[in-house]
Amino acid sequence: MIHLKKDETKAMVAVHGWSGILLGLLLYAVVLTGTAAVFAHEIGAWSAGHVTTTSAFEKPIDATIRRLSAMTPARYREAVNLFEIGDHGLGVFFHRHELDANGTPTESGIYYQLDNSGRINRTLRGTAEEVFGPRNDDALSSFLVDTHVRLHVPNPWGLLLTGILGLAMLVAAISGLLIHRHLFKDIFTLRRRASPVLIDRDKHSVAGTWSLPFAFILAFTGSFFSFFGTIGVPVVAMAAFSGDVEALSEAVFGNPGTPDPRPVAIGNLDRITSDAIRRTGEAPTFIAIEKFGRADAEITSFHNPKASDIEPVALLYNGATATFERAKPTVGTRTSAGGTLAGIMGPLHFGNFAGLLSKAIWFGLGFAMCYVTFTGMRLWVVRRKDEARSLAWLERTLTVVGFGLPFGLVASAAAFLVTMPLGLAVYWTTAAFLIASGAAIFTGFFARSNDGLTQMLTGATGAVMIALPLLRIFAASGPGWTDAIAVGQPIIAALDIAFAAAGIWLVRGCWTAARSSTRSTSNIPVAAEA
Amino acid sequence: MIMRDKTDPLPLRPRRLWARILLAGPMAIIVALTLLAGMPLWLPGGAAGIDNLVFPLVFAPLIWAALFFHACLDRSITRVALVAAVLFLVHGGLVASSFMGKAAATEKTR
Numbered sequence: 001m002i003h004l005k006k007d008e009t010k011a012m013v014a015v016h017g018w019s020g021i022l023l024g025l026l027l028y029a030v031v032l033t034g035t036a037a038v039f040a041h042e043i044g045a046w047s048a049g050h051v052t053t054t055s056a057f058e059k060p061i062d063a064t065i066r067r068l069s070a071m072t073p074a075r076y077r078e079a080v081n082l083f084e085i086g087d088h089g090l091g092v093f094f095h096r097h098e099l100d101a102n103g104t105p106t107e108s109g110i111y112y113q114l115d116n117s118g119r120i121n122r123t124l125r126g127t128a129e130e131v132f133g134p135r136n137d138d139a140l141s142s143f144l145v146d147t148h149v150r151l152h153v154p155n156p157w158g159l160l161l162t163g164i165l166g167l168a169m170l171v172a173a174i175s176g177l178l179i180h181r182h183l184f185k186d187i188f189t190l191r192r193r194a195s196p197v198l199i200d201r202d203k204h205s206v207a208g209t210w211s212l213p214f215a216f217i218l219a220f221t222g223s224f225f226s227f228f229g230t231i232g233v234p235v236v237a238m239a240a241f242s243g244d245v246e247a248l249s250e251a252v253f254g255n256p257g258t259p260d261p262r263p264v265a266i267g268n269l270d271r272i273t274s275d276a277i278r279r280t281g282e283a284p285t286f287i288a289i290e291k292f293g294r295a296d297a298e299i300t301s302f303h304n305p306k307a308s309d310i311e312p313v314a315l316l317y318n319g320a321t322a323t324f325e326r327a328k329p330t331v332g333t334r335t336s337a338g339g340t341l342a343g344i345m346g347p348l349h350f351g352n353f354a355g356l357l358s359k360a361i362w363f364g365l366g367f368a369m370c371y372v373t374f375t376g377m378r379l380w381v382v383r384r385k386d387e388a389r390s391l392a393w394l395e396r397t398l399t400v401v402g403f404g405l406p407f408g409l410v411a412s413a414a415a416f417l418v419t420m421p422l423g424l425a426v427y428w429t430t431a432a433f434l435i436a437s438g439a440a441i442f443t444g445f446f447a448r449s450n451d452g453l454t455q456m457l458t459g460a461t462g463a464v465m466i467a468l469p470l471l472r473i474f475a476a477s478g479p480g481w482t483d484a485i486a487v488g489q490p491i492i493a494a495l496d497i498a499f500a501a502a503g504i505w506l507v508r509g510c511w512t513a514a515r516s517s518t519r520s521t522s523n524i525p526v527a528a529e530a
Numbered sequence: 531m532i533m534r535d536k537t538d539p540l541p542l543r544p545r546r547l548w549a550r551i552l553l554a555g556p557m558a559i560i561v562a563l564t565l566l567a568g569m570p571l572w573l574p575g576g577a578a579g580i581d582n583l584v585f586p587l588v589f590a591p592l593i594w595a596a597l598f599f600h601a602c603l604d605r606s607i608t609r610v611a612l613v614a615a616v617l618f619l620v621h622g623g624l625v626a627s628s629f630m631g632k633a634a635a636t637e638k639t640r
Contacts, residue, residue, distance in 0.1 A: 008603055015602055170595050223591040232566060232587040239567035239625050240583060242632055252580050331584065336577040338584030345588065 009179055016175035017380050023168040024377045025401050026151065030165050031373055032405055033148040034218075035366030037141075038351055038359050039495075044141035046495040047416055049478035050087040052116050053488040055283035057082075057276075061090065062269040064118050068092055069266075069292075076109040082287040086137050089121070090114040093131070094292075097246070100127065105246050139425040140416040143433070144409075152430075156230040163226030169219035172376075176208055176215075183209065197382055204375040207368050214365040215372070221349035252331060255316060260296040267322025269299075275324055276301040276315050295320050302330065310353045311343045374402045399450050403457035404440025410464040411436035417471040417478075451517065455510045462506030469496035546607060553610050554601035561614050562594040568621025571628055 004012065020027070036043070044050070061082070069077060078096035085091040095109030111131040113122040124131040134142035150158025180186050187209045190202050208215075237248040266289070276284055286302040297319025305312050316325045332339035347353035351362025381395045415432030419425045440457060447453035472478040484492035566586045573582035586593075597614065604610045 004603070011602055167591060167594060170591060171598065174595060174599060220591055224588060227590060228587060231563070232590055235563060235566045236570055236583055236587060239628065240570040248583065252583055329578070332578035332580045334578040336579075336581055338576055338581035338588070339578055341588050342584050 003181070004178060009181070012175045012178045016172055016179055017376075019168045019171040019175065020373065020376045021380050023165055024373055025397070026161070027165045027169055028370060028373045028377075028401065029151065029405055030148055030162055030222075031169075031218075031366060031369045033144050033409070034222075035363055035370060036409065037144045037148045038363045038366060040141040040145050042359075042491045042495065043144065044138050045087075045489060046478075046492050047140045047413065047472070047476070048087065048137040048420065049472070049476060049492070051479050051484065051487045051489055052088040054088060054116075056084050056088050056090040056116065057273045057283040057287070059116075060270050061273065062271075064090070064114065065092065065266075065269055068094065068112055068120075072110055077292050079107075080289040080292050082289070083285070085113060086115070086135070088116045090116075090118070093128070095128070105249070134426050134429075136420060136423050136425045139420070139429040140413055143412060143416075143429045159226045159230045163223045163230070166219045166223030166226055169215060170223065173212055173215040173219055177212055180205075180209065197379070200375060200382070201379055204372060204379055208372040208376070211365050211368040211372060214362075215369055217348055218366075218369070221345050224345055225349065255290075255298050255300075255328075255333060257296060257298075260294065261291075262295040263293055264295040264297070264320045266293060266297060267299075267318065267320055269322070271322045272299055272301065272317050275317075276303070279315060279324075279327075280306065280313050289319060291319065300328070305347055305353045307354075310347050311340060312347065374398070378402075395450060396444055396453070399453050399457070400440050400444035403454055403461070404437060404444070407440055407457050407461040407464070408433045408436040410461055410468065413468060414464050414471055417468065417476040420476055451513070455513050455517075458506050459510035462503040462508075462510060465499045465503030465506065468499045468503075472496065549607055550601060550610075553607070553614060554598050557614050558594055558597035558601060561597055561618050562590060564618050564621045564625070565593055566590050568624045571624045 065080070065082070069080075072094045076094045076096055079094075081091075081093040081095070083091045092112040092114065093107070093109060094112075095107040098106060098108050100106045107128040108126065111124040112120055113124075113135070115121050122135075134146075146152060148162075150162055152158065153161055177183070186205050188206075190206055191198060194202070233245055233248060234243075237243055237245045241247040241251075269287075273284065273287075280303045282303060284301040284303055288300045288302070289297065290300075291297045299317040299319045299322075301315045301317065303313040303315070312330050314328050314330045316328045317323065318325055329335050329339040329343055331342040351358045377398055378395070381391050381398060385391050385395065412429045412433035415428045416425050419428040443456055444453055447456065473480060479487075479489070479492060481493040481496070484490065569586040570582045573585055575582050600613065601610045
């Protein structure tokens with residue numbers, strides 16, 4: 001227990017309140033979309049009706065890559081990235097490393113998008129920033145991730161903004177810990193007969209205290225990811241490598257060896273993928289081929305962490321002979337404290353180290369963080385509302401954002417399901433979010449009371465959530481439950497049930513609140529007559 | 531000066547508050563960035579020779595948070611300024627000397 005003096009506690013209460021109130025609304029948006037993005041992969045499969053369960057790397061890819069290599073100009077055959085897209089299709093990015101107009105290292109080349117039978121669906125040319133964007137079949141999950149990562153603000157400003165929000169969350173979490181004088185008592189204190197403000201404070205305190213370690217981890221790892229490329233790497237490269245970011249990247253991620261530029265055909269990739277699957281027990285998540293077509297070619301196969309481990313796995317192969325060389329850490333050439341620390345930052349932030357179980361825990365704790373952020377801001381406003389009447393607009397804004405944002409997100413999901421078969425999902429997923437947000441703001445201006453606004457927004461969110469499974473089956477022609485379960489995709493049925501149940505719960509709550517408010521209004525004249 | 535402090539302490543309060551805000555805000559950012567640049571020059575590289583590069587990158591948010599809370603909680607604002615100044619000067623000096631060394635080596639090669 002940390003016991004601060006009275007004035008220090010007062011300072012920490014001020015820091016806790018202001019860190020939340022200044023950036024709380026944006027933080028709420030980042031945490032809420034991040035909570036949903038924990039299941040981005042599953043939401044992608046649910047929304048686009050993915051029914052293939054065999055990884056692209058469990059099927060032969062060698063002939064495909066050789067065919068694509070023959071089609072690709074030699075200048076882009078310096079390196080190749082392989083990864084899964086869509087319904088276990090394959091993304092192949094032939095590229096070369098170069099500097100952009102600002103002198104920043106980038107990758108430029110040709111990006112082939114293949115379906116799960118090896119046919120080319122689309123070919124894109126340009127830099128990595130230009131070719132990697134949302135596709136028609138993953139527009140919804142991309143929208144969620146992009147909102148969470150950079151709030152749709154162009155880079156580097158978007159990343160800097162979310163990094164600052166991460167720091168604000170870190171400050172709120174640490175100051176929240178410091179202001180508890182009786183931490184263990186507060187964890188279990190939920191007074192039911194106190195004033196509404198005290199009851200709300202207890203709920204905020206209990207949810208905040210239980211999720212405190214999680215908030216700390218999320219804020220720490222989140223701000224690390226936001227600042228890593230935007231500030232951290234350029235500053236460290238400036239000090240240690242005279243500003244040469246490529247040299248820093250090579251030192252941290254590269255595989256040192258004697259250069260051998262003799263042209264040698266790439267080894268059998270199918271041999272590498274089957275060996276990697278045999279060694280790790282699961283298909284790669286990403287394969288990187290460096291120095292493609294040279295005698296010193298290197299192929300690295302990246303995998304999710306093994307059971308009971310938290311650090312991802314990487315296997316290094318000789319590219320020319322397709323023989324296994326060694327298991328290597330994802331960061332650095334040998335196992336080291338720094339490499340392990342950097343390697344576990346991803347799994348700690350994404351919660352993907354123990355499959356659906358860890359994802360479900362991360363989702364639940366993320367939801368608790370949303371609740372803590374929102375109730376914290378409400379408490380701050382309610383406590384001061386009587387002193388400053390002008391804060392009523394802030395309370396209204398909180399309701400618009402707090403309940404309007406989930407409404408916007410489910411509206412974007414509905415729009416995706418309707419427009420995906422038409423090939424217009426990339427545009428309409430974002431457009432529907434903006435339209436729904438505009439509607440929430442408009443309602444916020446004209447709603448008679450804050451409670452009425454809350455009921456309207458939660459009711460509308462619930463109604464759209466109930467409609468989502470129907471839209472998925474009838475508008476998007478997605479697979480039914482029996483078909484999805486039969487092909488090993490029970491997550492589709494599970495998400496349908498989750499949306500429908502949450503929608504019914506919201507509509508029912510809204511209905512009950514509306515009825516009780518009608519009753520209390522109709523009782524007023526009776527009470528007045530009495 | 532002492533007389534003014536005793537008889538009229540209020541005018542100093544906003545000044546102290548602003549000094550604290552300055553130290554917890556812009557100064558904490560500047561010192562954290564200087565530490566980020568300077569730490570790779572003295573931290574050990576570890577088994578893979580990358581620890582000196584990775585630790586500052588990973589711990590940058592925590593370094594900033596430590597400087598921020600120190601500026602908020604330390605009762606002596608002079609001590610806060612002193613710690614920030616020492617960290618800034620030591621790491622800034624390391625970075626400057628590294629640059630000067632590299633410039634001299636380049637000049638020699640020419």
